[in-house]
Amino acid sequence: MTEKTQEPLDFLKSMWGNMGFPLPGMVAPTVDTDELDRRIADLKAVEGWLRSNLSMLQMTIQGLEMQKNTLATMQAISQSAGGADANPFANPALWPWNFMQQATPGMPPAGAEATPAPPAKEAAPSAGKGKPKG
Template identity: 35%
Template sequence: MSADFNPADPFALFRQMMQSATPPGAQPFLPPMSEEEIDRRMAELRVVETWLTMNLGALSMQIRTLEMQKAALAALRPKSE
């Protein structure tokens, strides 16, 4: 570890790793892109968003189905006195 490591800083190790991995002046999270590249990536992310929304709907439906099954079982269970 470097001499300027501060254990009280939770991001010190991450910052040190990023500084050693990228050349000076480079932006590690925002590479330069053309307008076509941005449009292509936005389209890809919209496809992923649609897929995730569909899966969330299926998951919600399955949860509701299980809740209904649980309620039906509770209604059919004989009441103990």
């Protein structure tokens, strides 16, 4: 073995140098303030880009959540309406009739017979307050 005085990072520098791009700042930190300013500006640009992408991602997620909730609501409405009646708009000839029924909800349908009112109960004469007969 030959004894050479080597810097501890010479081996790493020679390996990294053959790759074609500079050694990262963690291994050999720069002391040039202009280089540091350039790196800071680059990193701030990347930060701004990432923030804009984050906000677009959040807006997309919110839009999809709103779409999901809308579809779930529409499905619930269609399921609850599906059990009640058949589609009132299926026969166009009945449209005015259907609209009229909706406009007057208290009216009974034309084919339904009116139920007779229950007979009125006669008021029982009270003992002390009634008129004398005669």
